Amino acid sequence: MPAISIAPRTIPGTARRTAALTAAALLAAVSAVTAAPAAQAATGPGAPQPQAPGASYKAAHDTLGPQRLTPAQRRLSAAKEAEASRGFDGLRTRAALAGYKVSGGLHQSQKTSYWCGPATLVITQSARDGVAGRSQQDAATLLKTNTSGTAWYGININVPNPTGYPMADALNSRLPGAGYVPRALPYTPTATDKANFKQAITHNTDNDYAIAGNAWEVPGGPHLVGHPNVEIFHWVSIDGYNTDNAAGQVNYLDPVGGVSTSVISWAGSVPKSAHISSDTITTIMGGRGYVW
Numbered sequence: 001m002p003a004i005s006i007a008p009r010t011i012p013g014t015a016r017r018t019a020a021l022t023a024a025a026l027l028a029a030v031s032a033v034t035a036a037p038a039a040q041a042a043t044g045p046g047a048p049q050p051q052a053p054g055a056s057y058k059a060a061h062d063t064l065g066p067q068r069l070t071p072a073q074r075r076l077s078a079a080k081e082a083e084a085s086r087g088f089d090g091l092r093t094r095a096a097l098a099g100y101k102v103s104g105g106l107h108q109s110q111k112t113s114y115w116c117g118p119a120t121l122v123i124t125q126s127a128r129d130g131v132a133g134r135s136q137q138d139a140a141t142l143l144k145t146n147t148s149g150t151a152w153y154g155i156n157i158n159v160p161n162p163t164g165y166p167m168a169d170a171l172n173s174r175l176p177g178a179g180y181v182p183r184a185l186p187y188t189p190t191a192t193d194k195a196n197f198k199q200a201i202t203h204n205t206d207n208d209y210a211i212a213g214n215a216w217e218v219p220g221g222p223h224l225v226g227h228p229n230v231e232i233f234h235w236v237s238i239d240g241y242n243t244d245n246a247a248g249q250v251n252y253l254d255p256v257g258g259v260s261t262s263v264i265s266w267a268g269s270v271p272k273s274a275h276i277s278s279d280t281i282t283t284i285m286g287g288r289g290y291v292w
Helices: 023-033 055-061 071-093 116-129 136-143 166-174 191-206 278-284
Strands: 100-102 182-184 211-217 232-242 249-253 273-277 289-291
Touching (some): 071 191, 100 191, 116 136, 116 211, 116 232, 182 191, 211 278, 273 278
Antiparallel strands (some): 100 232, 211 232, 232 249
16 A cells, blocks of 8 residues: 555555455445435435545545454454543543643654655654654564555564554554554545544543554545645554544644655645644545554
């Protein structure tokens, strides 16, 4: 999965693409885009929700088969989801806390055009342990990053009991006991998906962890701050949330920030740290997901 370069459609794909849908669901997603206007206009409980901007592009161009969580990941996910839901309910009943709460990831600019994954690994790790300046080369080796980038799913890295999710496996290897799990998102994240992400970022931040988010930006869809309107696969570290609106906006660290324009031509417009609507970044991660 290309990390930051514009991804041509000729990149070989099974290990580098992630499908959030089975083949049958993929067909259904494409069909929904071309459904009759009357069907699209239906409202009320059970009515199909509008497609996210760029969702039809993602449905038409994704190439990976369905992802699979291990039994241990499913159990851990269920436990974390329950805990995160309780914590979020508590947040909504408290008075406003005046601004952003962050876990404090230490930014690094990615060293190559395709090392956003390694940079995100070391940034996300630093949010927990406060250690700056880790080697992106070591991270790239661990993640099995290549010129196509860092995979979301489909790569077993050199850790005990790999799961096929390299970022989750690398974070758990480097932060024993962290309990990172992947959460895949459909091309059009639902209201439940968006609510789950708000719960995830508050849970992680409150426990001094960041989230590794895997963005898939496409023409016509939403983009991260300073990114051009082209197809970009990218990893970022999401390390905080706005307490005044119950995580309606989040803070993220972008490895493109600070990169020379000789490495990434449009890097000059990208900040190292930015705020974005939590719903928007959830949509941007649609078709991939996040590790929390």
